[in-house]
Amino acid sequence: MTLDGTWYLALAAVLFGVGAVGLLVRRNVLVMFMCVELMLNAVNLTFVTFSRMLGDIHGQSLVFFVLVVAAAEVVVGLGIIVSIFRRRPEATADDLNILKG
Amino acid sequence: MIAALAAPVLATATVDSVVFAICAAIVLVGAFGVVLSTNPVYSALSLVLTLFGVAVLFVEQDAQFLAAVQVIVYAGAIVVLFLFVIMLLGVDRAEPETTSRLPGQRPLAVLLGMAGLGELLALARWRHWLTGARPSGQGAIGGGANTGALAKSLFTTYLLPFELTSLLLIIAVLAAVVLARRPSHTPAAPPPLEESDDVGAPLAPAIGPDEAASGVRNVTDEEVGAV
Numbered sequence: 001m002t003l004d005g006t007w008y009l010a011l012a013a014v015l016f017g018v019g020a021v022g023l024l025v026r027r028n029v030l031v032m033f034m035c036v037e038l039m040l041n042a043v044n045l046t047f048v049t050f051s052r053m054l055g056d057i058h059g060q061s062l063v064f065f066v067l068v069v070a071a072a073e074v075v076v077g078l079g080i081i082v083s084i085f086r087r088r089p090e091a092t093a094d095d096l097n098i099l100k101g
Numbered sequence: 102m103i104a105a106l107a108a109p110v111l112a113t114a115t116v117d118s119v120v121f122a123i124c125a126a127i128v129l130v131g132a133f134g135v136v137l138s139t140n141p142v143y144s145a146l147s148l149v150l151t152l153f154g155v156a157v158l159f160v161e162q163d164a165q166f167l168a169a170v171q172v173i174v175y176a177g178a179i180v181v182l183f184l185f186v187i188m189l190l191g192v193d194r195a196e197p198e199t200t201s202r203l204p205g206q207r208p209l210a211v212l213l214g215m216a217g218l219g220e221l222l223a224l225a226r227w228r229h230w231l232t233g234a235r236p237s238g239q240g241a242i243g244g245g246a247n248t249g250a251l252a253k254s255l256f257t258t259y260l261l262p263f264e265l266t267s268l269l270l271i272i273a274v275l276a277a278v279v280l281a282r283r284p285s286h287t288p289a290a291p292p293p294l295e296e297s298d299d300v301g302a303p304l305a306p307a308i309g310p311d312e313a314a315s316g317v318r319n320v321t322d323e324e325v326g327a328v
Contacts, residue, residue: 003117008158009225011125015132015151017218022136024210030141030187034148037179038132041155044167052162060247061254063167067174068266072273074179078186079280085190 008049016042027092029081033074040070120161128154145183152176166248 019038026032044063051059084091127150134147152175159168255263 003114003121003161006225007121007125008162010222011128011158013218013221013225015128016221017214018129018132018136020217021211021214022132024214025207026136028141030183031135031138031144034135034144034183037148037175038135038151041151041175044171045155045158048159048162048164048167051164057250057254058258060164060167060251061259063164064170064251064255065259065262065266067167067170068269071174071179072269074182075273075277076280078182079277082186082190083280089190 005049005053009046012042012045012049015039015045027094029084029091029093029096032093033077033081037070037074040066117161120157124154124157124161127151128158141187142184145180145187148183149176149180152180163247166251 016039019035019042022035022038023032026035044066047059047063047066051057051063084096088095131147131149131151131154134150135144138144138147152171156168156171156176159165159171
C-alpha cells in the first residue's frame with residue numbers, strides 16, 4: 001500500500017518485455033500463446049497499479065474484461081491449434097505458411 | 102507517541118517491500134521459465150508460477166477480487182487447458198531450435214524487445230506523461246469494500262459491456278466446439294491440405310486411355326504393315 005507504484009509499473013514493463021521477446025523468439029505455437037498470456041498479465045498489473053495510484057476502481061473493471069477476453073481467446077486459439085496439429089503433428093510456426101501468396 | 106504511530110507505518114512499508122521483492126522474483130523466474138524452457142509442459146508450469154506471483158501482487162494492491170479471479174480463471178482453467186492440449190497432442194518434445202527461416206531474426210527480436218522495454222521503463226519512471234494527474238494515493242477502494250466497489254462499477258457503469266462478455270463467451274464456446282469437432286458425416290473426404298496432391302490422381306487415368314488408344318493404334322498399324 002505504501003510502496004511506490006513505480007516499482008509495480010517497472011515490474012509490469014519487464015514482464016511485458018519478456019513476453020514480447022518470447023513471442024518473437026519461440027517457434028512452438030503453444031509457447032507463443034503462453035507468451036501472449038504473459039503480456040496480458042503485465043497489462044493487468046499495470047491497470048491495477050494505476051487503479052490504486054489514482055484511487056479509481058474503473059481500472060480493475062477493465063482488468064475483469066481483459067480476463068474474459070483472454071479466456072475466450074485461449075479457447076478459440078487452442079481449438080485452432082488442435083485442428084492444425086491433427087493434420088500436421090510436427091508443425092511449428094514456420095511451417096504454417098499455407099496462406100502465403 | 103509519534104514513534105509509536107510511525108513504527109507500524111514503517112513496518113508496513115518494510116513488509117510491503119519484502120513481499121514485492123519476493124513476488125517480483127517469482128514473477129520474473131516464471132516468465133523466463135516460460136520463454137526459455139524447451140519442454141512446453143515446463144513452460145506451462147512456469148506460467149502458473151508467474152500467475153500466482155501476479156495474484157499476490159494484486160492482493161498487495163488491494164485488488165482482492167481480481168486476485169481470486171486470477172487464480173481461479175488463469176491457474177485453474179487456462180493453464181489446465183494448455184496442459185490438456187499439450188498432453189492430448191503429444192507435442193511435449195523439444196522443438197527443433199535450428200529451423201528459423203529468417204536469418205538474424207532472433208538477435209533482432211531481442212534487440213527490439215530491449216528497446217521497447219527501455220521505453221516502457223522510461224514511461225513508468227515519468228508516469229505523469231501517461232495519466233496527466235498526480236497520484237492521489239487515496240486508498241478508498243481497498244479493504245473489504247473492493248468487491249463491492251468493483252461490482253457496483255461492473256453492474257452500473259459497465260452493464261452493457263458486461264452483458265456483451267457473456268455473448269462473447271458463448272461465441273467462443275461454440276467456436277471451440279466447431280473447431281474441435283471431427284467431420285463424421287464425410288469420413289472418406291480427404292483433408293483440404295492434401296487436395297493438391299489428389300488433384301493429380303484423376304489426371305493420370307485421363308492420360309492413360311489416350312496412351313492406350315495410341316498404343317492400340319500403333320499396334321494396328323504394325324499389324325497392317327505386317328499383313
